[in-house]
Amino acid sequence: MSTEIKEKELIKIKSKEAFLSKRRKRILVDPLDENNPISIQVLGICSALAVTIKLEPTIIMALSVVFVMVFSSLITSLIRNFIPNRIRIIVQLAIIATLVTLVSEFLMAYNYEMFKVLGAFVGLIITNCIILGRLEAYAMGNKPYESVLDALGSGVGYAWIILAVAFFRELLGSGSILGFKVFEFIGWSSFPNNALFVDSIGAFIILGIIIWVQRSRNGYIEN
Amino acid sequence: MADLFNLIIKSAFMDNMIFAYFLGMCSFLAVSKKVSTANGLGLAVIFVLTFTAPLNWLIQKKILDEGALTWISPKYATVDLTFLQLLMFIAVIASFVQLIEMIIEKFSPALYGSLGIFLPLIAVNCSILGGSLFMVQRDFNISEATAFGFGSGLGFYLAIIALAAIREKLKYSNVPAGLKGLGITMLITGLMGLAFKTFIGMTL
Numbered sequence: 104m105s106t107e108i109k110e111k112e113l114i115k116i117k118s119k120e121a122f123l124s125k126r127r128k129r130i131l132v133d134p135l136d137e138n139n140p141i142s143i144q145v146l147g148i149c150s151a152l153a154v155t156i157k158l159e160p161t162i163i164m165a166l167s168v169v170f171v172m173v174f175s176s177l178i179t180s181l182i183r184n185f186i187p188n189r190i191r192i193i194v195q196l197a198i199i200a201t202l203v204t205l206v207s208e209f210l211m212a213y214n215y216e217m218f219k220v221l222g223a224f225v226g227l228i229i230t231n232c233i234i235l236g237r238l239e240a241y242a243m244g245n246k247p248y249e250s251v252l253d254a255l256g257s258g259v260g261y262a263w264i265i266l267a268v269a270f271f272r273e274l275l276g277s278g279s280i281l282g283f284k285v286f287e288f289i290g291w292s293s294f295p296n297n298a299l300f301v302d303s304i305g306a307f308i309i310l311g312i313i314i315w316v317q318r319s320r321n322g323y324i325e326n
Numbered sequence: 327m328a329d330l331f332n333l334i335i336k337s338a339f340m341d342n343m344i345f346a347y348f349l350g351m352c353s354f355l356a357v358s359k360k361v362s363t364a365n366g367l368g369l370a371v372i373f374v375l376t377f378t379a380p381l382n383w384l385i386q387k388k389i390l391d392e393g394a395l396t397w398i399s400p401k402y403a404t405v406d407l408t409f410l411q412l413l414m415f416i417a418v419i420a421s422f423v424q425l426i427e428m429i430i431e432k433f434s435p436a437l438y439g440s441l442g443i444f445l446p447l448i449a450v451n452c453s454i455l456g457g458s459l460f461m462v463q464r465d466f467n468i469s470e471a472t473a474f475g476f477g478s479g480l481g482f483y484l485a486i487i488a489l490a491a492i493r494e495k496l497k498y499s500n501v502p503a504g505l506k507g508l509g510i511t512m513l514i515t516g517l518m519g520l521a522f523k524t525f526i527g528m529t530l
Contacts, residue, residue, distance in 0.1 A: 142508065230451065312513075324504070
């Protein structure tokens with residue numbers, strides 16, 4: 104009896120809340136800046152920096168991560184009440200691994216060149232801590248629609264950071280953007296390409312500076 | 327033998343998991359605030375990488391590759407299971423980590439005390455899965471795979487110990503507010519990477 108009433112109440116609350124209410128908008132927008140998964144939470148740096156030498160593979164990588172995040176959150180959230188607590192990590196990893204396999208097979212079929220460029224790093228999306236982190240922290244305890252919003256927010260928050268890193272690395276390291284030679288176009292063909300930015304070191308330094316700028320802007324200070 | 331030793335040195339210094347491939351960055355940044363904890367995590371990574379690399383090598387060569395199942399029966403010569411690679415590898419890593427955790431807890435409580443809490447973290451450490459994927463990509467044999475696993479683990483260990491030592495000193499310095507924590511750590515990692523680059527081209 105009481106559960107029935109509770110359910111009815113829940114349905115009422117559900118129907119009352121707007122499709123993009125203020126609370127839900129916060130869930131979506133928070134990870135973009137104030138709670139950014141990379142620059143504030145220090146997650147998911149592993150699998151992505153290596154692909155940021157050029158902008159194009161980074162775009163593919165960002166799209167793949169957003170795809171895997173949104174769908175793994177959706178699936179986990181749908182079956183969250185049936186996952187035994189003790190083996191939840193394995194279940195979550197299996198869901199993620201299945202989606203990543205889909206992405207990697209899709210890339211292999213439709214864009215083999217890109218698949219070769221990304222190489223093992225597509226597979227390494229599995230161990231991207233942001234995805235597992237969001238599943239553990241959010242999707243395991245929240246409704247599907249909100250989990251998808253949360254995953255989308257975190258995914259895009261991650262995407263813009265790695266796209267920014269890739270933009271500067273390609274511009275300074277290869278003098279181009281998406282393969283378009285910027286410096287030759289503006290007539291500065293003597294611009295020396297800085298090999299440091301093609302190398303991994305450039306990525307660390309650019310990311311460090313992006314974090315600095317972003318944190319000074321939103322006032323987040325780490326102890 | 328000399329080849330294997332070379333491979334260990336190469337994967338520890340020149341192809342360092344962190345500075346060359348960015349693998350294992352999450353735990354590298356999160357667990358490098360103190361030398362003692364960094365030591366625990368580093369040892370656990372060496373341990374797990376050394377064992378999962380040959381284990382996954384066996385799985386790749388005996389189960390997943392096209393025609394790998396012929397040791398059961400010749401009629402499986404056309405079976406190609408490589409699409410299961412990611413799923414198999416991560417399952418092996420996760421269950422191996424679980425197994426190790428139970429064994430250590432049972433037989434060496436002291437080691438479990440210092441290593442135990444880091445073991446679950448390692449299942450999602452990218453350097454472990456990355457080690458297995460690279461080993462397949464580079465076509466190693468089983469002893470090379472083991473040496474590669476050990477060398478990569480060693481590289482991770484050296485890097486995280488060095489960073490933790492620097493960060494312990496850094497606590498007493500006056501860093502600009504926005505750069506505190508992650509920002510300055512990224513810059514330091516970049517400079518450390520620059521130092522590791524000097525090993526390029528070295529052979530024994």
